[in-house]
Amino acid sequence: MKFNPEEEILKLGNPSRFNFEVISCYHCGSDESEKFLVGEDDLTGKEGKFLYVQCKKCELVYQKPRLPITEIKEFYDSEYIAHRKKKDWGFLTPLYERAMNKHDREKDKLVSKYVEINSQTEILDVGCAVGTFLLHLNKKYDCKISGVDFKEDLSYPDFDKINFYEGLFYEQPIEENKYDLVTMWHFFEHDYDPNKSLEMAKKVLKPGGKLIIEVPRLDSLTFKLFKNKWPGVQAPQHTALYTKKAILNMLKKHNLMVEEYLPYGAFPPYFYIFTGTYFKMFGKGLKLDKIIFPYFLFQLLLSPVLLFQRKLNLSMQTIICKIE
Ligand SMILES: [Zn+2]
Numbered sequence: 001m002k003f004n005p006e007e008e009i010l011k012l013g014n015p016s017r018f019n020f021e022v023i024s025c026y027h028c029g030s031d032e033s034e035k036f037l038v039g040e041d042d043l044t045g046k047e048g049k050f051l052y053v054q055c056k057k058c059e060l061v062y063q064k065p066r067l068p069i070t071e072i073k074e075f076y077d078s079e080y081i082a083h084r085k086k087k088d089w090g091f092l093t094p095l096y097e098r099a100m101n102k103h104d105r106e107k108d109k110l111v112s113k114y115v116e117i118n119s120q121t122e123i124l125d126v127g128c129a130v131g132t133f134l135l136h137l138n139k140k141y142d143c144k145i146s147g148v149d150f151k152e153d154l155s156y157p158d159f160d161k162i163n164f165y166e167g168l169f170y171e172q173p174i175e176e177n178k179y180d181l182v183t184m185w186h187f188f189e190h191d192y193d194p195n196k197s198l199e200m201a202k203k204v205l206k207p208g209g210k211l212i213i214e215v216p217r218l219d220s221l222t223f224k225l226f227k228n229k230w231p232g233v234q235a236p237q238h239t240a241l242y243t244k245k246a247i248l249n250m251l252k253k254h255n256l257m258v259e260e261y262l263p264y265g266a267f268p269p270y271f272y273i274f275t276g277t278y279f280k281m282f283g284k285g286l287k288l289d290k291i292i293f294p295y296f297l298f299q300l301l302l303s304p305v306l307l308f309q310r311k312l313n314l315s316m317q318t319i320i321c322k323i324e
Helices: 005-010 078-084 090-112 132-141 194-204 221-229 244-253 269-282 288-306
Strands: 033-039 050-055 061-063 122-126 144-149 163-166 179-185 205-216 257-262 316-322
Touching: 005 033, 005 050, 033 221, 090 132, 090 179, 090 205, 090 288, 122 132, 122 194, 132 144, 179 194, 194 205, 194 244, 221 269, 244 257, 244 316, 269 288
Parallel strands: 122 144, 122 179, 144 163, 179 205
Antiparallel strands: 033 050, 050 061, 205 316, 257 316
16 A cells, blocks of 8 residues: 555544644655654653655655644744753752853864854854854854844843844845855754755855754664654654765755765764663653753763764764855
């Protein structure tokens, strides 16, 4: 029998308020697909089961059918970015804040290898959330910072220093040839129209400018370990799951020149190891205040292995593209 994603999603017993829409492959436009896996929102524990298919023509794995963009908002409440906000974790607070700042420092280390950042550098972060990465760069280099995102309840210190665009990236009235660097940290796998976003990035970048994309890597060790409980599956927010081949295919389709491909990112792979193990053992719904102590304890125990994290293809990938 021919695989039909519309029939398949009905078997999953979702709330009747979900109105699914069927889409074609983001990369090649084909409608031919086969079942890949069923994913849930393991991180927040929200209800819903979502179907990922694999394109029969180009092998891209994407969510089909998906919730329309107007209905995805309930999955992006403040809880989703809660881990970025300041909170009191008792005696672990300094450790927690160090980990959060470290993430921004790792992003800085990564981008400053490819772009010389000074007071004249124009940087746009697509999916900037509360903007801590941009503010870190601005403080260190005095560079010019812009960000795009959907507005959450964003009362974050210094957020007004960011030239902020609210809404969909490709609908923003952004000046062409303006930016030296466009970053997409864990934005691309959420994108409802990755083709439009790549074209928009090309348009707003200067000749010689760089586009840096970090996404979870489907053909990684943590996916092999956790499968549908892999934290990178997070559904319905993650609209597509990219292997190395799939992301490079997408960039090639838009004539983006890849300067370098990295089998790691700024995001700590340990987060995927810990949460994937947790979802496998205890099911969905991660309570940060309950797990914060074991989180840091196991990180300490795993630290000898994590020394080699960049060589192990654990969970992430980063692609640096240069605009000609
Ligand atoms: Zn395809």
